[in-house]
Amino acid sequence: MSSPASTFTLDAFTRLVRDEIGIPLQPEQVSADFDELPDWDSLYLLKLVTALESATGHGVPVGKILEARSLKEIYDLAVPA
Amino acid sequence: MSQEPHTETRPATPTAHIASIGTALPGDPVDNASLAKMLGVNEEWIEVFIGTKTRHFARDLATGEVRWSLADLCARAAEKALYADGVDASAIDFIVLGTATPDTLMPATVNDVADQLGLDQVPTFQLQSGCAGAVQALSLAQTMIASGQYRTGLVIGGDVCSKHLDVRRDLSDAAPSDLVNFVLFGDGAGAAVLTAEPAGQRIAVRHVLNRFTGLGRKAGQVIEWFGLADRHDDRQALTEDYKAIEEGVPVMAVEILWELLGELDWEADDLDYLLPPQLSGRMTRRITEELGLPTAREVSCVADTGNNGNALPFLQIEKLLGEMSPGEKALAVAVESSKWIKAGFALEKI
Numbered sequence: 001m002s003s004p005a006s007t008f009t010l011d012a013f014t015r016l017v018r019d020e021i022g023i024p025l026q027p028e029q030v031s032a033d034f035d036e037l038p039d040w041d042s043l044y045l046l047k048l049v050t051a052l053e054s055a056t057g058h059g060v061p062v063g064k065i066l067e068a069r070s071l072k073e074i075y076d077l078a079v080p081a
Numbered sequence: 082m083s084q085e086p087h088t089e090t091r092p093a094t095p096t097a098h099i100a101s102i103g104t105a106l107p108g109d110p111v112d113n114a115s116l117a118k119m120l121g122v123n124e125e126w127i128e129v130f131i132g133t134k135t136r137h138f139a140r141d142l143a144t145g146e147v148r149w150s151l152a153d154l155c156a157r158a159a160e161k162a163l164y165a166d167g168v169d170a171s172a173i174d175f176i177v178l179g180t181a182t183p184d185t186l187m188p189a190t191v192n193d194v195a196d197q198l199g200l201d202q203v204p205t206f207q208l209q210s211g212c213a214g215a216v217q218a219l220s221l222a223q224t225m226i227a228s229g230q231y232r233t234g235l236v237i238g239g240d241v242c243s244k245h246l247d248v249r250r251d252l253s254d255a256a257p258s259d260l261v262n263f264v265l266f267g268d269g270a271g272a273a274v275l276t277a278e279p280a281g282q283r284i285a286v287r288h289v290l291n292r293f294t295g296l297g298r299k300a301g302q303v304i305e306w307f308g309l310a311d312r313h314d315d316r317q318a319l320t321e322d323y324k325a326i327e328e329g330v331p332v333m334a335v336e337i338l339w340e341l342l343g344e345l346d347w348e349a350d351d352l353d354y355l356l357p358p359q360l361s362g363r364m365t366r367r368i369t370e371e372l373g374l375p376t377a378r379e380v381s382c383v384a385d386t387g388n389n390g391n392a393l394p395f396l397q398i399e400k401l402l403g404e405m406s407p408g409e410k411a412l413a414v415a416v417e418s419s420k421w422i423k424a425g426f427a428l429e430k431i
Contacts (some may be wrong), residue, residue, distance in 0.1 A: 021257075043257040043323045045130065049123045062125040 008056050013075045020051040031072040042066075052078045097226040099428070100168070100281030102399045103161025104271040105154045105239075106386060110135035111142070113264070119143070119248050120263055127264045132362025136267030136387025140243040150184045151241045154270035156197035158395070159235055162272040163198075166281040173274075174231040175204040177222050179214025179238045179391045181304055183207065194237065211302060212358070213291060213417035214238055214391040215271070216424035220289040222275045232277045238391030239270025245304065245318040262319050265361055267387025271395020279431055282402055287410075287427040288345050290337065294421050301325045301418030326360070326418045331371045334358055337414045337425045338372055345427050347410065352377040354401055356413035359383035359393040372414070378404070380411070398428070405430045 010030065017025050023039040034040045045066065052060050052074075060078040068074045112135050117124035119142060127133070139149040155178060163170055178191035189207040208217045215238030222236045246263050274281065301322045307314065334357065342349060355377040357369045362384035369379050382396040389396075394413060401411055407430050415424040 041257075041324050042130075042327070043261055046122055046126055046257045046260055049126050050121065053123065062123060063129050066129055 020047050033069050097223040097286045098276045098279045099284040100274040100276045101162045101166035102273050103158045104399050105157035106137040106269045107139040107149045131264050134384050138243040139241045139268040142248050152190050152193035155194045155237045155239045158270040159272040162274050166274045172233050173235050176235045177206045177218040179208045179210050179218035181211045182240045211417045211419045213422040213424035215394040217291050220291045226277050234275045237272040240390030241268045242266035243268050265388050267389040269389035269392035271392045283431050285429045285431050290425045292423045294423050298421050330416045331368045333416045334368050334414050337423050341425050353409040354378050354411035356380045356397040358416050
């Protein structure tokens with residue numbers, strides 16, 4: 001079920017990344033550059049984009065997300081403050 | 082121990098000539114909107130991340146019905162090549178087919194192609210290979226013509242990747258590395274008539290590179306095949322180490338370019354056309370930028386045809402023929418990321 005963007009917290013996002021992609025992401029790694037995340041693969045964005053759209057209930061800026069260097073940047077793009 | 086290429090002892094490549102090209106793409110193009118709907122993925126992601134707009138499938142993905150076999154596509158491409166050059170099929174001295182996705186393990190698909198073309202009593206060869214297969218077929222054909230024993234050959238490349246694309250299974254839990262195959266790949270075939278003397282399009286094959294460079298390297302791409310004893314395994318049929326490919330292929334492409342130029346004693350500025358590796362619209366754009374040949378015109382097709390493996394070099398050459406003038410030079414670079422094969426060839430219109 002979709003939840004409003006405002007209630008989609010960073011913690012919920014971290015859980016979503018773990019559940020959808022299956023990488024053992026720790027909360028402190030959310031802001032890490034992708035180069036510092038050995039388990040990260042840019043291919044994961046396929047699942048993440050779809051899951052984010054479902055979780056936030058709206059579209060996300062795919063082009064900008066592909067340029068993001070960390071999961072936190074992706075969260076900020078998907079859930080603008 | 083590292084092994085250097087044996088450049089000092091390699092004889093100069095003898096010349097063969099491409100007289101004509103024919104290609105075959107099955108059915109109507111399938112766009113990203115249709116695929117995104119079928120797969121439940123984001124359409125914009127396909128456009129931006131993969132950069133491929135359309136592809137063709139021999140199989141009707143929705144029903145699973147096989148509309149064309151690989152042999153059908155290869156025979157259609159070969160017929161077009163023969164017709165384009167006005168060559169009677171009886172002039173063909175041999176056939177070489179490169180493919181990663183034969184219709185059956187036996188008979189080799191090349192023999193079904195020969196049958197469809199009405200050919201008999203000719204030597205046939207089939208090379209089991211991924212993206213380098215068309216180049217390997219060209220290399221073998223060139224060597225056969227250079228031997229003096231054969232004068233005219235059919236070189237064919239094709240793949241039916243959709244054999245491993247099943248949208249009727251539950252894809253909700255599919256791994257990204259599984260889903261990406263649906264948007265990367267396509268089906269198709271291409272063929273060239275190769276001659277000893279210049280004929281038809283009069284394209285001289287100046288050099289062909291085909292070299293295994295995968296010693297000790299984990300395969301970057303694997304296509305499984307299943308038999309009666311293991312057909313219920315839940316192994317993913319087609320896997321790619323996307324990260325390794327993203328990192329490795331651009332580097333190898335640059336190495337291939339400079340090795341070919343060195344072998345040919347050509348300067349980078351001499352090149353009129355570049356046929357870069359056709360992984361996906363986005364990867365091909367990136368690799369072309371890294372190859373850094375501002376004066377050479379890029380000849381690519383993957384954004385419209387999808388990555389249809391061994392059909393790609395023929396589709397590129399077909400586009401090239403529409404533009405190439407006498408005296409102009411073209412260089413093709415291909416990388417097979419399965420076991421890391423460097424491939425490429427150089428063409429000159431005379």
